[in-house]
Amino acid sequence: MDEAQLKKIMENMETPEADQNAQKRAVNVAMSEFQDYQNKKSKKFQGFSFFSRLMGNSNSKDRRNTMEQRSHKKLLQGTAMLVAGVSLFALPIAFEQMSQTVGTGVTVDSVQLKKVHFETDVDVAQAPQKSKPKELNRSRNENIVVADMAFEAEESVVEGLSALSAPATAPVGIVSMKEGKKAKGRMKAQQGVVAGFAEGSRASSLMIAPPDIMPAPSYKDVGRDKFEDFKINPIKLVGAEPVSTFSVDVDTASYSFMRRQLNNGVLPQKDAVRVEELINYFDYNYPMPESREQPFKPTVSITPSPWAEGKKLMHIGIKGFDIQGDRPKSNLVFLLDTSGSMNSPDKLPLVKNSLKMMLDNMNANDTISIVVYAGSAGTVLEPTKAREKRKIIAALDRLSAGGSTAGAAGINLAYQLAEENFDEEAVNRVILATDGDFNVGITNNEELKDFVERKRKTGIFLSVLGFGQGNYNDHMMQTLAQNGNGVAAYIDNLNEARKVLVEEATSSLFTIAKDVKIQVEFNPKAVSEYRLIGYETRALNREDFNNDKVDAGDIGAGHTVTAIYEFTPVGSENVSVDPLRYGEVEEKAVMTNMNSEYAFLKMRYKLPKESKSKFITTPITDENDITGVFFEDPTILHDIDFATAVAGFGQILKGGQYTGDFTYDDVIKLAQSSKGEDNFGYRAEFINLVRLAKSASDMQPR
Amino acid sequence: MDDPEDKQLIATARSGDAKAFEDLVNKYYGDMFKMAFKWCGNKNDAEDITQDACIKLARGLDSFKGNSAFTSWLYRLVINAGKDWYKKQSRHPSNPDELEIVPAKSKSEDQLYAKQVLEAVYELPEGEKDALILVMSEGLSHKEAGKVLGCKESTVSWRIHEARKKLSAQFEKEQSYG
Incomplete structure (x- = not known):
C-alpha cells in the first residue's frame, strides 16, 4: 500500500462528537484542580527546613532527575507508608472488620478512601519543574523506608494517602463526596487491603496533622446522586x-x-x-x-x-x-453491575464480599446464578447449587469493572435465567446490585418500571441493593424495587451487608x-x-x-x-388549623x-x-x-x-x-x-x- | 499557528484567572477528545483520558513555554494522560474488541478495506501507532511529531517507515490471495 492511500484512510477516519456531559464534567473537575493549584501556588511554605532537617542527605544532585519519572509513584507510596507505619496499630481493627466479625462500635467507612483522588503527575507534559513540595515529599519518602511492608497495591496506597490528606486540606463539607463515574479504575488491590488503609489513615489523621503541602484532593463532583423529589405530608x-x-x-x-x-x-x-x-x-x-x-x-x-x-x-x-427453621428453597439470580462506574472499593469489591458472606448462609440446595452487565450483558455463572461454593466464589472473583452500563439488557437476561430455572416451590428472585447508573439501553424509569412490573406477575420478584455514592440513582432503585415486589437496601459497608444479607436474609428474601x-x-x-x-x-x-x-x-x-x-x-x-368561623360545612353522623x-x-x-x-x-x-x-x-x-x-x-x-x-x-x-x-x-x-x-x-x- | 486571541487567553489563565482557564478548556476540549479518541480508539476511554488531560492542564499550564504550538503541546498532554491512564488501569490501549474506530463512509469494499487497515494500525507497537496518528491523521511534520512524542525527528521517520513496511506486508499478501 502506498503512503497516499494510508494517509487518506487515516485522515478520514471518523471520530465521534465529544459528549456534552463528559465535557462539562471534565471542565468542572479541571476547574477545581485549577483553583487548588492556584491556591497552592500562592501559599508560602514555612518551616520547610523542619522537614529537611530530618534527612540524612538532602541529595539534590542532578543525577536524581533521571529518577524523577520513576519516583512519582514511589514518593506517594512512601508517604502512604508513613501513614501505614504510624497507624499500624489501627490495622488489626480493620482486619477484624474484614474477617466479617461483628464489629460493633466501629464502622469502617470503606468509602472514605476512594472518594478523593488526585493526580500523581505534577509534572505535565514532562516539563521538568522542580517544585518544592515534591522534593519535600521525596525526602520524607527516604526517611520512611522502614515501613517497607509488602504493599504492592500502588494505586490503593495512593487512595489511602488521599484519604489522609482530605480532612486536612478541604473543609469538611466538601471532602466527602466526590467520586463519580469518572473516578473509575483507581483501584486494583483487594478491597480488604484498601479498607485497612482507610481505617489506618483515618486513625492517623487524628494524630498527626498532615502538612498542607500534601496534594489536594482534586475531584469534588457533588450531587449527582439522584433522588425523587417529594413534599412532606401536610397536616x-x-x-x-x-x-x-x-x-x-x-x-x-x-x-x-x-x-x-x-x-x-x-x-x-x-x-x-x-x-x-x-x-x-x-x-x-x-x-x-x-x-x-x-x-x-x-x-x-x-x-x-x-x-x-x-x-x-x-x-x-x-x-x-x-x-423459623423451614426456609423455603430459593432460586436466586444475582444481577451485578460491572460497568466502569462500579469500579471503586465501595462498589464492586463490596458487592463481591457481600455475596460471599451471604453464600455462607444459604442452604446447599439453593440455586444461584450470576449475570453481569456492563457494555453488554452476559452470564458468568450458570445456575449452580449453593453447595458448589468454590465454583461460585471463583466466578465472583473473576469479575472486574469497566465499560458503560446497559442495565436493561442485563435485567432481561437475569429474568430469562430465573424463568428457565423457575421452581414453583421456591422463592424466585432476581437480586440487582448496582449504583443505578443505567446509561445504555432502556434508561427511562417508566419503561424499566413497566418491564419489571410485567415480570412480577410471572412470580419472579426483584430486590435491589444500592452501592456507591456520587452517582447513586436512588430514584431508579426505588422504582425498580417497588414495582418488582422487592426490597431496596443501600449497602455502604460490610457491616450493612451483613445486616441485610445475613441477619435479615429471611425477611428480605421470603415474602x-x-x-x-x-x-x-x-x-x-x-x-x-x-x-x-x-x-x-x-x-x-x-x-x-x-x-x-x-x-x-x-x-x-x-x-x-x-x-x-x-x-x-x-x-x-x-x-394547627383554626376552626371555621361559620361552623362545620357538613355534619357527620x-x-x-x-x-x-x-x-x-x-x-x-x-x-x-x-x-x-x-x-x-x-x-x-x-x-x-x-x-x-x-x-x-x-x-x-x-x-x-x-x-x-x-x-x-x-x-x-x-x-x-x-x-x-x-x-x-x-x-x-x-x-x-x-x-x-x-x-x-x-x-x-x-x-x-x-x-x-x-x-x-x-x-x-x- | 496560535492566534493572538488564544495567546491572550493562555496568558490570562496562567496568571490565575479561572474564567479564562474555563474558556480555554471549553475551547480545546473537542480537539483533545478527538485526539484521545484517535489515540485509544474507543469513546469511553477517550472521555476518561480527556478528563485526566484537563486536570493535567490545570496544573501544567504553567509549564507551557510558548515555544511550541499550543495544540502540539496539547497532543503531548493528551498522549501522556492516556499512557498514565492505561497504566493505572493496568491494561493496554486499543484492545481490538473495544475498537470503535470507523473509517469514513465510502464504497462498501473500500470501507471494509479501510477498516481492516485501521485495525491493523491499532495493533502496531505503540510508538509506531502514535507516530502514524500524528503524522498521517493529524498532518504533523515528522519534526513536530517528534516534539510531541518526545523523540527525535529521525525516530519518527524510522517508526513510520517500520509501520508502513508492516502494513504493506500484511495487506499486499492478503490482496495477492484475494
Whole structure:
C-alpha cells in the first residue's frame, strides 16, 4: 500500500462528537484542580527546613532527575507508608472488620478512601519543574523506608494517602463526596487491603496533622446522586379528609445513605431522607402473629407527642410472621453491575464480599446464578447449587469493572435465567446490585418500571441493593424495587451487608404477604387533625385500598413495619388549623358509642401466591393510649420511644417543619433512654449519627 | 499557528484567572477528545483520558513555554494522560474488541478495506501507532511529531517507515490471495 492511500484512510477516519456531559464534567473537575493549584501556588511554605532537617542527605544532585519519572509513584507510596507505619496499630481493627466479625462500635467507612483522588503527575507534559513540595515529599519518602511492608497495591496506597490528606486540606463539607463515574479504575488491590488503609489513615489523621503541602484532593463532583423529589405530608383536617391510605415500606436504603453522608460530615439532601425508612431500619419487638395464615398483626399504641404539646402520636406497629427453621428453597439470580462506574472499593469489591458472606448462609440446595452487565450483558455463572461454593466464589472473583452500563439488557437476561430455572416451590428472585447508573439501553424509569412490573406477575420478584455514592440513582432503585415486589437496601459497608444479607436474609428474601396496604379512618368526633409521618412516596388514593390490582409494599418473614401518625384530639388547644368561623360545612353522623374511638385501622394484604386480598381491621380507642400505663416488660415502651426519636430525627433532617423546638439533643436524650438491649449496636450507632448530624448542622451556614 | 486571541487567553489563565482557564478548556476540549479518541480508539476511554488531560492542564499550564504550538503541546498532554491512564488501569490501549474506530463512509469494499487497515494500525507497537496518528491523521511534520512524542525527528521517520513496511506486508499478501 502506498503512503497516499494510508494517509487518506487515516485522515478520514471518523471520530465521534465529544459528549456534552463528559465535557462539562471534565471542565468542572479541571476547574477545581485549577483553583487548588492556584491556591497552592500562592501559599508560602514555612518551616520547610523542619522537614529537611530530618534527612540524612538532602541529595539534590542532578543525577536524581533521571529518577524523577520513576519516583512519582514511589514518593506517594512512601508517604502512604508513613501513614501505614504510624497507624499500624489501627490495622488489626480493620482486619477484624474484614474477617466479617461483628464489629460493633466501629464502622469502617470503606468509602472514605476512594472518594478523593488526585493526580500523581505534577509534572505535565514532562516539563521538568522542580517544585518544592515534591522534593519535600521525596525526602520524607527516604526517611520512611522502614515501613517497607509488602504493599504492592500502588494505586490503593495512593487512595489511602488521599484519604489522609482530605480532612486536612478541604473543609469538611466538601471532602466527602466526590467520586463519580469518572473516578473509575483507581483501584486494583483487594478491597480488604484498601479498607485497612482507610481505617489506618483515618486513625492517623487524628494524630498527626498532615502538612498542607500534601496534594489536594482534586475531584469534588457533588450531587449527582439522584433522588425523587417529594413534599412532606401536610397536616390534614379530619373534617375535610378523614381517610389516609398508604402502602407499607420496608426498605432501609435511606437510612444507610444518610449514615454514609453523616459519617462524611455532611447532612444528607432532604430528598434522600425518607422518615419511614429510617424508622423501619430498626427491629422492634411487636407481638408476633400466631400462624402463617394471618401473617401479621398490628399493634397500636398512643403516646403524647414529644415535640408538640397537646398532640399525640399513634404508632402502628406490624410484625410479620417469622418462619423459623423451614426456609423455603430459593432460586436466586444475582444481577451485578460491572460497568466502569462500579469500579471503586465501595462498589464492586463490596458487592463481591457481600455475596460471599451471604453464600455462607444459604442452604446447599439453593440455586444461584450470576449475570453481569456492563457494555453488554452476559452470564458468568450458570445456575449452580449453593453447595458448589468454590465454583461460585471463583466466578465472583473473576469479575472486574469497566465499560458503560446497559442495565436493561442485563435485567432481561437475569429474568430469562430465573424463568428457565423457575421452581414453583421456591422463592424466585432476581437480586440487582448496582449504583443505578443505567446509561445504555432502556434508561427511562417508566419503561424499566413497566418491564419489571410485567415480570412480577410471572412470580419472579426483584430486590435491589444500592452501592456507591456520587452517582447513586436512588430514584431508579426505588422504582425498580417497588414495582418488582422487592426490597431496596443501600449497602455502604460490610457491616450493612451483613445486616441485610445475613441477619435479615429471611425477611428480605421470603415474602409472607404482598401488596400490604393500610388505611386509617379518623373519627371527626375525637380527632380534629392528623399528619402521617413519612410514607410520602408510598401514598395511595383512598379508592386504591380496595382495588387488588393496585400494587403496594411487601412484608417479609419477621419484618417489622412501623407507621406513626401525629394527631390532635378534639378539645386540644394546640390546633394547627383554626376552626371555621361559620361552623362545620357538613355534619357527620357518628354514633355516640363510637365517640371514644380515635380511628379505625384497616389493612389489606395478599398471601404470596394469591391474588385476592385479605382484610384485617381494628378500632383504635382510648385503650390504646399507653400514657402512664405500667408495663412489666419495658421493651415495647422502649421500642415506641426509640421509633419516636428516629421519627423526630428524620423530620429535623427534613427541615423540622412540624417538630417545633425539638432539637438533636432531645433526640439523643430520648434515644439514649430507650436504647434497650441493642444487641447489635444499631441503636448506639444511631445516637452517634445524631451527634454527627448536630455537628454537621452547626457547621453549615444558616 | 496560535492566534493572538488564544495567546491572550493562555496568558490570562496562567496568571490565575479561572474564567479564562474555563474558556480555554471549553475551547480545546473537542480537539483533545478527538485526539484521545484517535489515540485509544474507543469513546469511553477517550472521555476518561480527556478528563485526566484537563486536570493535567490545570496544573501544567504553567509549564507551557510558548515555544511550541499550543495544540502540539496539547497532543503531548493528551498522549501522556492516556499512557498514565492505561497504566493505572493496568491494561493496554486499543484492545481490538473495544475498537470503535470507523473509517469514513465510502464504497462498501473500500470501507471494509479501510477498516481492516485501521485495525491493523491499532495493533502496531505503540510508538509506531502514535507516530502514524500524528503524522498521517493529524498532518504533523515528522519534526513536530517528534516534539510531541518526545523523540527525535529521525525516530519518527524510522517508526513510520517500520509501520508502513508492516502494513504493506500484511495487506499486499492478503490482496495477492484475494
